[in-house]
Amino acid sequence: VVGYNIDQRPEGTSLPQSPSHGLFCTNFVIHDDASGPYLNMPIEGKSCEGGYSEFTVRDHVYFIIIPVPTKVFLTAEQAEECARSQLIEFADNWKDYEKHIAVQAPQSLPVAQTFVSLVSSRATIARTYLASGARYKNRLVSTDMCRGAKRLIMQHSLPRMVWVIEFSSFELLNQPCQNQRKILGHIVLDATSSIFQDALVVRHFPGYLQLVDFFPEDRNLSQEVSSYMIDGDGPYIARTRR
Secondary structure, X not given: OOEXXXXXXXXXXXXXXXXXXXXXXXXXXXXXXXXXXXXXXXOOOOOOOOOEOOOOHHHHOOOOOOOOOOOOOOOHHHHHHHHHHHHHHHHHOHHHHHHHHHXXXXXXXXXXXXXXXXXXXXXXXXXXXXXXXXXHHHHHHOOOOXXXXXXXXXXXXXOOEEEEEEEEOHHHHOOOOHXXXXXXXXXXXXXXXXXXXXXXXXXXXXXXXXXXXXXXXXXXXXXXXXXXXXXXXXXXXXXXXX
């Protein structure tokens, strides 16, 4: 498997609880020793002639082995589970967060309220990917993310390898072009952490940013947590494939 294609889904598509970005995936791009390179393998349904594999993912693929760097100890499944637990914590304690956002970041409040409603209904769509800390920052520079949040994250120290989990809604992702697909927030986890609970590095939701520093100036602390209310926050372009 060397890639995948995504496409729009019909309006009114039924969503499973806690859906993933794979909802929009139509086929894998594969190299087949017998049939040739760069073939499209449909997720399900009948294969088409011309550039398509005779197999489908649903009927013929039993597992996929994905190599990762040796220092990556946290799995993708653990990363997404951890990120969703952070979503739930935000929604469960929304009344407390709402008070601070309403005072310090009032322009972000309507988007934050919409986001919490999505979380409460288990309708947030997650997209999880692995990146180096440097590459994550390089991508962040070119996004239309709120400048205040972007500046704080760019100044923050990151581990060598990170899991990035983006969160969005069906409406924001169900767009024809990848540069039109937007997200509402994201979480960054230390992929080299062997401790599930201590992996959080960045947590950004509409109007709210949390940064965790594992090398605080106070050596009596194992980590230092900083929270910021971000005014003028809103949807921003998701990671694009180049």
